[in-house]
Amino acid sequence: DQQVKQNSPSLSVQEGRISILNCDYTNSMFDYFLWYKKYPAEGPTFLISISSIKDKNEDGRFTVFLNKSAKHLSLHIVPSQPGDSAVYFCAASVQGGKLIFGQGTELSVKP
Amino acid sequence: EPEVTQTPSHQVTQMGQEVILRCVPISNHLYFYWYRQILGQKVEFLVSFYNNEISEKSEIFDDQFSVERPDGSNFTLKIRSTKLEDSAMYFCASSEFQGRGEKLFFGSGTQLSVL
Numbered sequence: 001d002q003q004v005k006q007n008s009p010s011l012s013v014q015e016g017r018i019s020i021l022n023c024d025y026t027n028s029m030f031d032y033f034l035w036y037k038k039y040p041a042e043g044p045t046f047l048i049s050i051s052s053i054k055d056k057n058e059d060g061r062f063t064v065f066l067n068k069s070a071k072h073l074s075l076h077i078v079p080s081q082p083g084d085s086a087v088y089f090c091a092a093s094v095q096g097g098k099l100i101f102g103q104g105t106e107l108s109v110k111p
Numbered sequence: 112e113p114e115v116t117q118t119p120s121h122q123v124t125q126m127g128q129e130v131i132l133r134c135v136p137i138s139n140h141l142y143f144y145w146y147r148q149i150l151g152q153k154v155e156f157l158v159s160f161y162n163n164e165i166s167e168k169s170e171i172f173d174d175q176f177s178v179e180r181p182d183g184s185n186f187t188l189k190i191r192s193t194k195l196e197d198s199a200m201y202f203c204a205s206s207e208f209q210g211r212g213e214k215l216f217f218g219s220g221t222q223l224s225v226l
Contacts, residue, residue, distance in 0.1 A: 032212030043115070043202050043217030044154065051212060089154065097142050097209040098167055101154040 003027045004092050006102035015111050019077040023090030023102055026071060030092040034099065035064060035075045038087045047088075048075070080109045113137045117203050117218035124193055124225055132188045132221045134203030143186045144204040144215060145178065147171075154202070160186065161209070193225045 005024045013019045023033070031052050036044035050057040050064045050073065057064050063076045077084055090102040116135040124130050136143050145157040158168040160178055177189045186205075190197055200222050204215040 031210075034212060034214065036217075041219065043204070043219050045217070046214035049212040049214065091154075093210070093212065095210055096167060097144060097159050097206060097213065097215065098156045098169075099146075099154075099215065100156070103153050 004090055004100050004102040006088075006090055006105050008105050009103070010106045010108070012108045012110060013080045015082055015109055016079045019075075019080045019084065019107055019109065021075040021077075021088050021090075021105050021107065023073045023075075024071060025073075025092055027092070027094070027100075028068075028071070029094050030100075031095055032093045033064070033066060033073050034091045034093070035062075036089045036091060036101075037084075038089060038104070044089055077107075080107075082109050082111050085109045113216075115203055115205055115216050115218035117201075117221050119221060120219065121222045122224070124223070126195055126225055127192050130190050130193055130223065132190075132201050132203075132223070134186045134188075134218055135184050136186055136203065136205030137207075137216055138184070140205035140207050140216070142166075142206045142209045143178075143180070144206075145188045146202045146204060146217075147199040148202070148220075149196075149199045157188075157201075159209075190223075193223075195225050198223055198225045 034049040035047040038044045066073045087104045089104045091099040143160040148154045158172045159166045200220045202220045203218045
């Protein structure tokens with residue numbers, strides 16, 4: 001099942017700089033996209049979501065951009081902090097609670 | 112902040128044995144889910160549950176799996192006869208509503224090891 005793909009398994013960023021995490025999808029029926037963050041030994045924690053009818057949603061340091069024509073979304077974290085170091089999952093839903101997850105990108109923010 | 116609680120955090124079992132994974136969802140939530148993550152792979156949807164019924168299940172959720180809400184607070188996943196490939200981290204989740212990007216709250220997971 002490759003409907004949601006995160007092609008970068010890892011990303012390293014300097015503290016204070018921008019982190020950009022990318023996600024691609026294939027199913028044009030997805031109605032919402034969500035980003036979750038996961039620390040070791042914890043479950044995924046919701047970060048931010050975007051409806052398929054929007055192209056941008058912002059919440060504090062986190063902004064998600066959606067490009068429907070390219071079937072691509074990205075999560076921007078500005079400024080990045082060491083506490084942001086975690087695995088970030090992109091997920092998509094089709095009119096229901098079922099989420100389809102990407103493989104995750106491990107973000108490391110270095111002081 | 113209210114949280115989803117899962118027990119046990121680790122479960123080791125022999126192949127062919129039955130296991131029950133337990134979850135206490137957030138109290139005012141109505142929708143409950145099980146997901147799993149095999150080591151090195153994606154988080155995968157197993158089943159969703161609402162109003163004492165399964166509302167959706169994946170192809171992974173075969174006859175060996177069942178879910179139950181035995182009382183007003185617990186939500187369980189039973190695997191009748193475990194196989195080696197059932198070894199994974201199992202996450203319970205709950206939500207107040209469903210759809211429209213409603214966020215799911217996940218527990219910390221139960222690491223199931225089948226020997």
